Amino acid sequence: xxxxxxxxxxxxxxMCTLMCPEVFEPDDEGYGHVVPALETVPAELExxxxxxxxxxxxxxxxxxxxGDGA
Amino acid sequence: xDDRQRRNRAVSAARDFDASTxxxxxxxxxxxxxxxxxxxxxxxxxxxxxAAEGGDGAWLVTxxxxxxxxxxxxxxxxxxxxxxxxxxxxxxxxxPPDHTSYRRIMNKWFTADAMSGLEPHLRSFAExxxxxxxxxxxxxxxxxxxxxxxxxxxxxxxxxxxxxxRQLMEWKNIxxxxxxxxxxxxxxxxxxxxxxxxxVGDDGSLAADVQAQVSGSVALALYEYFGKLLxxxxxxxxxxxxxxxxxxxxxDERPLTQEELLDTLFLFFMAGLDTVASVxxxxxxxxxxxxxxxxxxxxxxxxxxxxxxxxxxxxxYHSIVLLPxxxxxxxxxxxxxxxxxxxxxxxxxxxxxxxEQFENPDELRYDRVPNRHMGFGHGPHRxxxxxxxxxxxxxxxxxxxxxxxxxxxHASREPEVFGGMKGVSVLWLEKA
Numbered sequence: 001x002x003x004x005x006x007x008x009x010x011x012x013x014x015m016c017t018l019m020c021p022e023v024f025e026p027d028d029e030g031y032g033h034v035v036p037a038l039e040t041v042p043a044e045l046e047x048x049x050x051x052x053x054x055x056x057x058x059x060x061x062x063x064x065x066x067g068d069g070a
Numbered sequence: 071x072d073d074r075q076r077r078n079r080a081v082s083a084a085r086d087f088d089a090s091t092x093x094x095x096x097x098x099x100x101x102x103x104x105x106x107x108x109x110x111x112x113x114x115x116x117x118x119x120x121a122a123e124g125g126d127g128a129w130l131v132t133x134x135x136x137x138x139x140x141x142x143x144x145x146x147x148x149x150x151x152x153x154x155x156x157x158x159x160x161x162x163x164x165x166p167p168d169h170t171s172y173r174r175i176m177n178k179w180f181t182a183d184a185m186s187g188l189e190p191h192l193r194s195f196a197e198x199x200x201x202x203x204x205x206x207x208x209x210x211x212x213x214x215x216x217x218x219x220x221x222x223x224x225x226x227x228x229x230x231x232x233x234x235x236r237q238l239m240e241w242k243n244i245x246x247x248x249x250x251x252x253x254x255x256x257x258x259x260x261x262x263x264x265x266x267x268x269x270v271g272d273d274g275s276l277a278a279d280v281q282a283q284v285s286g287s288v289a290l291a292l293y294e295y296f297g298k299l300l301x302x303x304x305x306x307x308x309x310x311x312x313x314x315x316x317x318x319x320x321x322d323e324r325p326l327t328q329e330e331l332l333d334t335l336f337l338f339f340m341a342g343l344d345t346v347a348s349v350x351x352x353x354x355x356x357x358x359x360x361x362x363x364x365x366x367x368x369x370x371x372x373x374x375x376x377x378x379x380x381x382x383x384x385x386x387y388h389s390i391v392l393l394p395x396x397x398x399x400x401x402x403x404x405x406x407x408x409x410x411x412x413x414x415x416x417x418x419x420x421x422x423x424x425x426e427q428f429e430n431p432d433e434l435r436y437d438r439v440p441n442r443h444m445g446f447g448h449g450p451h452r453x454x455x456x457x458x459x460x461x462x463x464x465x466x467x468x469x470x471x472x473x474x475x476x477x478x479x480h481a482s483r484e485p486e487v488f489g490g491m492k493g494v495s496v497l498w499l500e501k502a
Contacts, residue, residue, distance in 0.1 A: 011448075014182050029173075029174060029181070030457070055441055059442065
């Protein structure tokens, strides 16, 4: 699974950093970013990345190759 | 009820729409559901002075998707919506690109990290208020906790002298709650009108023009108050937002003008003094009325992630704001013809209960996923204080229920709710 944040859509609600602080970190102004080394999400964090995607009010998180086990 | 009857009911609900009346609040969610189904973009009475500028329409948008599209489209829907007591407040009534420049200055003061640093203080202050409150067998939760907790914290953060917080609350109550069911706001507004030699109805009500003059006089008093604080901080900086604002650079180039500083402090005042208090009041009133939901909350609150999800769900369920925008030019929006300067209003109370977006929306479900609620707004004007608000709600609710898991509504003193920007102004509870 790979994950991206669309910077055009992110408004800095901060839900992703609450749901999965390992993968998502806020910048100086509070907008979310994916930790570069974790753009390919380790298997043990996939569930919380999916949770972050599901709670993002701006639908700014995109999961790529998100099929189970893919 | 058949389809034609539902349609007729929706038409009259739109025609009579006024979210600030007690009658409306009694059937609030049924009315929004009916409108969402029958008239998702409904023509409502226009009460703004925009009418004088050419736009005479006002529309209520009750579907989540419509509202989220509209709130993200800042070119088509401006945040500068009506006449302001002095000038449009910054940054809430300003559109991009200027809005972006202001938010760049302010966002960094309100980040999650910055607000996490406040947590020990939030906890100890909440404890102090709660211990004092529950020393009595019966207490007004709003007066003893929901109002003072976020207000004092906000005063400290911005740099309003804490000893002024009651005066600031009174000014806020006149500006925001003169005619929405908030009895203290109504009394204060009537008293102010009398001081100004203006006419007050026998029942304490104010005519629209009198209310505007009262608001204007309070706004001027506030601007004078802010001006004095700015002068003091120019002489000697402190670690507060007033000092940071004075030293801020717009687009890294120029300091903010005196007018910009005042308009920003006015917005901080309007946005910071009411919102968390309102949500705390609504949540605890809900818990007093539904002990099973309260117990369910108490059971989950030791688990940080479940508590985080639960707080978001409570914000969705008890949404308080109606988000207004002004149409910038004639356009077709979802097959409705909107004219330039028409006002559109997105009640988060309605959008956050759209069944297309939220399964069983009228059910409080602490583990709701997905939960893309717009309780903190949507789009570029997303609540600046979101990270502070979340912490205050989490800490306030957690500590209250650790100290006092069982309580109920007072047997004889009725709660008082207000509408429009929704909330609870009086909430007497007693220990169970």
